[in-house]
Amino acid sequence: MKKFQNNKIVLGLSGGVDSTTAALLLKNKGFEVVGFYFDVLGKNQQGVQEAKKVAEQLDIEFISKDVSKEFGDIVIGDFCNEYINGRTPNPCIVCNPNVKFKQLIEVADSVSADFIATGHYAQIHHDENMDKYYVKMGENVSKDQSYMLYRLGQNVLSRLVFPLGDVADKEETRELARKNNLSNADKKDSQEICFIDEKKDDYVSYIKHQGYQIKTGNFIDPKGKILGQHSGLINYTIGQRKGLGITFGKPVFVTKINSKDNTVTLGENEDLMINDVYSKDNFFTINSSGEFPEEYQGKEIFAKIRYAAKPAAARLYKDKDGFVKTTFVHKQRASTPGQSIVFYQDDLVIGGGFIE
């Protein structure tokens, strides 16, 4: 798709090694690169300056934009609500289609660029016959970030380039950066949640600072017996072991979070193993609406229920009320409401949804 008939490309430029190296690679391939920094906090002058400096080093155009309003409404609002409701959100999943890539497209249109890019370790696959685009796992299997991108639609994918998709090793990225004297070649990987300053907040105190009231409640066993006091639902996620402050001589894990009666159920690891995972708000790549394609009924696929999980064999079934049931061949550990399940066919992302 070439709307503008040029080689102009808008790259999400955070100032980190990955996006910087991505810019370099694009430049080398002959793209006219525009570095785009989106400021989710709206006051991140340091972030802007760092990215700008990198852009100058690379000698590329640079744009920054305050997207704090939409980011706050869409991502942070959802993030807090989910936690308050006893779920475990993954803000990156929400941000990508609704803020990050949406912004990239908008900026690309505004500067008449045909393409957009990010430094994700993922690839794009184009099915020529069906004329469909897919996110494909990165060559760098251990860093593969395709999971985070399952909600991107054809309008985005068709214009998207992942320069680092075929880089098989993060060290290779750094090496490239070093060779080209990029100042951030050895900058530490960013981590944690991007909108929370880990120096002064963790996500729990962040949510508290947003004005939410956190109520303590009971830890209970699977039969309902009270085991102790928990410090508020937002502190916990399914499968969690540490930070419970409760001891039984053997590890215990969070097996259930119940927002109705404000309890947290603790149990053994075995209790966390399940075959069937239900998801809602599913999004399937090949349908512009994102709906479940009928031909996927009973389909053998691979799926993972967490970013860091290994894709595991499963079958897909359409369920009532827009739900999808995924039946794994082997039990999976700690399916967590709010996290995403992502479906793969071989190394292509075909869709995903939010776990219930």
Added chain:
RNA sequence: GGCUCCAUGGUCAAGCGGUCAAGACACCGCCCUUUCACGGCGGUAACCCGAGUUCGAUUCUCGGUGGAGUCA
């Protein structure tokens, strides 16, 4: 009230007349990780008090204190 049993890190729990006093769970740190977790590695931390026996007591004896059981 009588009798019996017990008393070790935050919790549970080994053990011995001379030990750097196990281990598990918790906790802390690091690693892993563009979410939250899991996981891996490492770390802090204890013999209830007093008297006695002994070359030496956490270990044996007595008393105290605290807890558990039992009897009328």
